[in-house]
Amino acid sequence: MSDSSTVSGTEAVASSANEVAEYAGMYLTFGLGDEIYGVPILKVREIIGLMDFTRVPMSKGFLKGVINLRGKVIPVICLRQRFNMPAVDYTEETCIIVIETDQDQMGVVIDSVAEVVNMKPEALEPPPVFGAEFSTDFILAMGKSAERIFTLLDMDRILDIRDFSASAV
Amino acid sequence: MDYKSLVDTLDDCLATLDERFSDLAQILRITETAGQLRDFGRSCDSALLEAIGQGLDELYSKIMLDDCDKPGEAYAATRATVDHMRAWGGSGEGAPDLPDAAPEAVNTMLVLGGLPPFTNSGDAAPEDPEGIEGLNAALAELAAAAEAQKAIESFTVANIGQSPGPVPLEDQEIISEFVFESLEHLEAVEQSLIDLEDNPEDKDLINDIFRPVHSMKGGAGFLGVTEINQVAHETETLLDRARKGQLVVTSSIIDLVLQSIDILKQLTEKLSLCCEAASGKTVAEWPIIGVDSILSQLRNTLAGKAPKPKNPSPRLGEMLVEEGRVTSEQIDEALDLQDAPLGEILVKTGAVSEQDVSEALAQQKARAGAKPAVSGAVKVDISKLDALVNLVGELVIAQSLVDQNQMVRELNDQNLTRDILLLSKLTKDMQDRVMALRMMPIRQTFQKMNRLVRDVSRKANKNVDLILQGEETELDKTVIEQIGDPLIHLVRNSVDHGIESPEERAKTTKPPVGRIKLNAFHQGESIVIEIEDDGRGLNCKKIRAKAIANGLLGPNELVTDDQLHMMIFAPGFSTADKVTDISGRGVGMDVVKRNIEKLRGRIDVWSQEGVGSRISIRLPLTLAIIDGMIVMVGQEKYIIPTTSIRESLRPEKEQVVTVKNRGEMINVRGSLIPLIRTHRLFSIHDALQSVDEALVIVVEEGGQSACVMVDDLLGQQQIVIKSLGDRFSNHRGIAGASILGDGHVGLIMDINGVIGLSSGRAKLAIQA
Numbered sequence: 001m002s003d004s005s006t007v008s009g010t011e012a013v014a015s016s017a018n019e020v021a022e023y024a025g026m027y028l029t030f031g032l033g034d035e036i037y038g039v040p041i042l043k044v045r046e047i048i049g050l051m052d053f054t055r056v057p058m059s060k061g062f063l064k065g066v067i068n069l070r071g072k073v074i075p076v077i078c079l080r081q082r083f084n085m086p087a088v089d090y091t092e093e094t095c096i097i098v099i100e101t102d103q104d105q106m107g108v109v110i111d112s113v114a115e116v117v118n119m120k121p122e123a124l125e126p127p128p129v130f131g132a133e134f135s136t137d138f139i140l141a142m143g144k145s146a147e148r149i150f151t152l153l154d155m156d157r158i159l160d161i162r163d164f165s166a167s168a169v
Numbered sequence: 170m171d172y173k174s175l176v177d178t179l180d181d182c183l184a185t186l187d188e189r190f191s192d193l194a195q196i197l198r199i200t201e202t203a204g205q206l207r208d209f210g211r212s213c214d215s216a217l218l219e220a221i222g223q224g225l226d227e228l229y230s231k232i233m234l235d236d237c238d239k240p241g242e243a244y245a246a247t248r249a250t251v252d253h254m255r256a257w258g259g260s261g262e263g264a265p266d267l268p269d270a271a272p273e274a275v276n277t278m279l280v281l282g283g284l285p286p287f288t289n290s291g292d293a294a295p296e297d298p299e300g301i302e303g304l305n306a307a308l309a310e311l312a313a314a315a316e317a318q319k320a321i322e323s324f325t326v327a328n329i330g331q332s333p334g335p336v337p338l339e340d341q342e343i344i345s346e347f348v349f350e351s352l353e354h355l356e357a358v359e360q361s362l363i364d365l366e367d368n369p370e371d372k373d374l375i376n377d378i379f380r381p382v383h384s385m386k387g388g389a390g391f392l393g394v395t396e397i398n399q400v401a402h403e404t405e406t407l408l409d410r411a412r413k414g415q416l417v418v419t420s421s422i423i424d425l426v427l428q429s430i431d432i433l434k435q436l437t438e439k440l441s442l443c444c445e446a447a448s449g450k451t452v453a454e455w456p457i458i459g460v461d462s463i464l465s466q467l468r469n470t471l472a473g474k475a476p477k478p479k480n481p482s483p484r485l486g487e488m489l490v491e492e493g494r495v496t497s498e499q500i501d502e503a504l505d506l507q508d509a510p511l512g513e514i515l516v517k518t519g520a521v522s523e524q525d526v527s528e529a530l531a532q533q534k535a536r537a538g539a540k541p542a543v544s545g546a547v548k549v550d551i552s553k554l555d556a557l558v559n560l561v562g563e564l565v566i567a568q569s570l571v572d573q574n575q576m577v578r579e580l581n582d583q584n585l586t587r588d589i590l591l592l593s594k595l596t597k598d599m600q601d602r603v604m605a606l607r608m609m610p611i612r613q614t615f616q617k618m619n620r621l622v623r624d625v626s627r628k629a630n631k632n633v634d635l636i637l638q639g640e641e642t643e644l645d646k647t648v649i650e651q652i653g654d655p656l657i658h659l660v661r662n663s664v665d666h667g668i669e670s671p672e673e674r675a676k677t678t679k680p681p682v683g684r685i686k687l688n689a690f691h692q693g694e695s696i697v698i699e700i701e702d703d704g705r706g707l708n709c710k711k712i713r714a715k716a717i718a719n720g721l722l723g724p725n726e727l728v729t730d731d732q733l734h735m736m737i738f739a740p741g742f743s744t745a746d747k748v749t750d751i752s753g754r755g756v757g758m759d760v761v762k763r764n765i766e767k768l769r770g771r772i773d774v775w776s777q778e779g780v781g782s783r784i785s786i787r788l789p790l791t792l793a794i795i796d797g798m799i800v801m802v803g804q805e806k807y808i809i810p811t812t813s814i815r816e817s818l819r820p821e822k823e824q825v826v827t828v829k830n831r832g833e834m835i836n837v838r839g840s841l842i843p844l845i846r847t848h849r850l851f852s853i854h855d856a857l858q859s860v861d862e863a864l865v866i867v868v869e870e871g872g873q874s875a876c877v878m879v880d881d882l883l884g885q886q887q888i889v890i891k892s893l894g895d896r897f898s899n900h901r902g903i904a905g906a907s908i909l910g911d912g913h914v915g916l917i918m919d920i921n922g923v924i925g926l927s928s929g930r931a932k933l934a935i936q937a
Contacts, residue, residue: 054914055805056893057851058902058926066893066906066914071563073891073906073914104894165900 020141021121027143029114029150030097033085036114038143038150045098045105047113050090059164064109069098075164076107082158083138101159108159119143119152127151175209178202179225179251188244190232197391199247200229204383211413217267220287221250221275228282233390234398243281249274341444347388348441351397354381355434356613362423362430363619369418378426379408385433396460397436403467404429410471425470427620429463436460551646554606561596561603562889562908568596569910604794608643611689611698614653615640618660618687625664632682633668635660639689644696648768648788652698655761659700659784660685662757667704667782677779679703695770696790701783707776709733715742734774738762769795769812797888797907799915800866800879802847803856808888808907808917809877815867817882822861835865835876842867844876845927850902856880870920877923886910890917901926 027038028047053065053076062081066073076096080087093112098105127139138158143150179202182195190196207222225247231237253272271279271287279286361377368374386401404426410416571577572589615637626633644652668674668683675681686701709730716722716736736742740759765772769789776782789795789812796811824836825844834841844865848856857863857880865876888907891914897903901922909915 052913054906054916056897056900056903056916057853059900066916068908068912068914071559071566071891071908073893073908075894075896104896161896163899164896 020124020126023124023140023152024119024121027117027119027150027152028097029117030110031112031114032079032083032110036148036150037110038117038119038152039097039099039155040140040152041116043099043101043155045100048096048098048107050094050096050109056164058166060161060166063164064107067096067107069105069107072105074098074105074107076109077159077161078109079158080109080111099155099159101156106159117143117145117150119150124152172209175202175206176251176254179206179247180255183244183248183251186244188241190237190240190244193233193391196229196233197387200226200233200387200390201384203229215267217271217275217287220271220279220284221254224275224279224282224284225250226282227284228278230386230390230402231282233387234393234395237281239281242277246274246278246281250278344392344440344444347392348437348444351385351388351437352434354385355430355437357381358430359427359620360616362427363623365418366420366423366623372412375408375412375418379405379412382408394436394440397433397440399464400429400433400436400460400467403464403471404433407467407471422470425463425466429467432460432463558603558607561600565596565600565889566908566910566912568593570912573910605643607646609646609649610641610643611649611652612640614649614656615687615689617653618656621657621660622664622685625661626668626683629665630670631664631668632671633664634682634684636684636686637688638686642689642691642696644689644788645790648696651764651768652786652788655764655786656687656698656700658757658761660687663700663702663704663782667702667706669705673705692787696788698786698788699783701781703781706778706780706782707734707737707774708778712736731774734776737774738772769810795888795890795917796885797917798866798885799883799909801881801883802851802879803853805851805853806883806909806913806915807847807879808915809866809868809920810904810917811885813868813870813920815869815874817864817866819864820860820876825860833860835860837867837876842874842876843924843928844878845923846878847923848878850923850927868920868924870924873921873924875920875924875927877918877920888915888917 023040026041028041028044029036029038031037048069051067053067055065056063056075062077064076064078066075078087088111091111094109095113096107096109097113098107123144124141125144127136127142129136138154140152140154143152179199182199182202186192186195186199203222203225205222207219207226210216210218210220210222228237228243228247232240232243237243249272253274257266257268276286358378358381361374365371365374365378382401382405386398386405389395389397389401407416407422407426411418411422416422572593577585577589618637619635622633622635663685664683668685669677669679671681674683684703686699688699688701690697712733713722713728716733716739717724719739719742721736721739721742722728738758738761742758762772765786765788771787773785773787774782775785797808798811798814800807800809818837820835826834826836826841828834828841831843833844833846835844844860847853848858860878863878863880864882865878866882867874867876869875891906891908893900893903893906900919902919903916904919904922905917906914907917
């Protein structure tokens, strides 16, 4: 009895591991709070230092404002606030990663950039159902390396914000 | 083109081709050369060359469609034909030394092309009934073959390029180029057709129409788009007849060709959609109605089933008879012998003097009218242009950053100051020039109205003359694109509602033909487009009654006529007694107004009952730049469009009054205007709190006024508008952004939105 249940358990893990295998690839990792997160490198257009935001009145709280990126006006959001994490003061290491979305570019404020890692299919696991500070909808998969675990983020979902105005749902 | 170079071209093409006919570009070149050969044959009265040209054209059109069952024979026959042609020699302008009978190879080629073998009987004159019959038979055959083919393949992506599955990238490029060119061709054809209606005898015009249709046919065949190919082919055949003088151009023929041009346009647009669909985008099913009906109409007309009314414009012979220089018998005699231009024969037979003929010919030309010249231009992809505009915008900003740098200013070097001044002048000039690149004359949009007025006035049984003025006036490309629909609507309204019916006009002192004038001109920093008609004008009584019925107006409310006129822009407002299929449903004018406002323009109406009406649209020169006032609220900068600003003032304490149920108001010279505390609306905490310390800007937009409270005015400047993107499109209060001189982003206040938001807030506060 116990044997068979173990087998079926492993199978379940194996099949769901296959589901996330497609997310294998290069990730840019960064620190936010105590965790290390990763975004697919192909989504990252560039990393820029903090600059002055122009606040947009009457908009959602996590929108820090808009910036001038070489003549283009792009919105910048605070990832901490998007994840309902407490805000912290900006440090030397705070920076903005510019993400390329389907329709435009968007800046995302993070605590610090770490490194670029290559995630092999076997290093990936499906996201946990519980325990995260935010909805698991935002997670592609969990990535493991020898030292640590990365939360690989689904930027398309995180940045799927149709309307920045405060009155919008 | 002379004979030798035609043969050389054909030789060239054949050298690169082989029996598999895989090089479609060469096939296309052959059909083009064949067309030229046919024209050449006609110009030097050689039926043989004309037949060869026709045959090659037909045969290679078939090969292009993969419709030739004996490619090997076809290649050999063509090869031999071209060799014969070279052997006949000839150089320069004149006809080569041609044999009486066609060589074997030529006839084989003709038969393969679906034409009868060449016979030299009666010199195969254009009027030869047998020749036409042969052509008709061939046409019918070709049409039947094409029909069968169409039954198998429906018009889908799969048959573009005749390869199943997704369209390869190179093909997509070719297709989009074809679509672009075709649409351009069709525009030109449409204009020529309208001109042709006035001068149905003008062979140059017919040629102008024939050529683009021909190249469309070729292109479509090359791409394997059967429907376009078929319609273009039949239209071409019809035009070819008209060109040869076998068919009298009547307005019903023009109608028919216009219809097929419309269908071709739709088909081309569909093709471009299909092409996009192949690259991953989805399109809804979009059936094109009328392809079959237009094909059968074209064929019926070709088969002579359509009536051939009398030629409306005078012919040379008729003119000479009119002037009494010759008798109609002499003309008939000459026409019987006709193998040269009529004038020459008449001179030869001594019926008239050469001078008489040339005078009449000159007159005929004058009646045909001069054609407008075409301006030379370079085509540039709009995205390249936009990139340049953006780059220059950044250059201007970078320049002002240097200019405003504190360190640079403190250097206090005369040379440097002068150089910076020069630099700023150059960048400004450059920006102006680059902005001018986006400017296009409004001509095309205006000319489209010709067709519209023609169609609508016929449908409504009215006589209308359209007068175009200021077609050279230049507008931003985006404005031109978006002004088309509102203009169509306004012009259609003028024809349908403005201009009276001929019977009604007869009762007045007005000329029997109604007049609509379309005018565009510059006025200060804006461009004005006027639509003026001498019709019945707006009926103020009717509008008033309707406005009261719709609840827009109190029963006894006093309004000026001008205010009444503006009511026509209210949604759902129509005073038309009956709804026609052209207009009168009351939707439209509000859309027109909204569209004009979207372009930051204004629309005004002038009208006098019985005299006519004039609608003027006032638009900014470009969409990309506005004049803006930069204001400070706390530490934040905002831009208010200067067009909305009426004045600015520092109110005294006494001017601020609180009106029950309406919130705070400012008394500006006797009128009470609601106050908007910008810092509260925008939650700016470090701003001035009391009104008498701050400034207020009196703004007006959409008929509403408000006093916007700000801390300070920083100055007025030209603002290059940057879009904030779709994610902010519902954001009321902010209309857009711009990059300020210090490199930071400044937000442009949406005055309409701010007024709406603050009045909403006031109401909420009162309810609470």
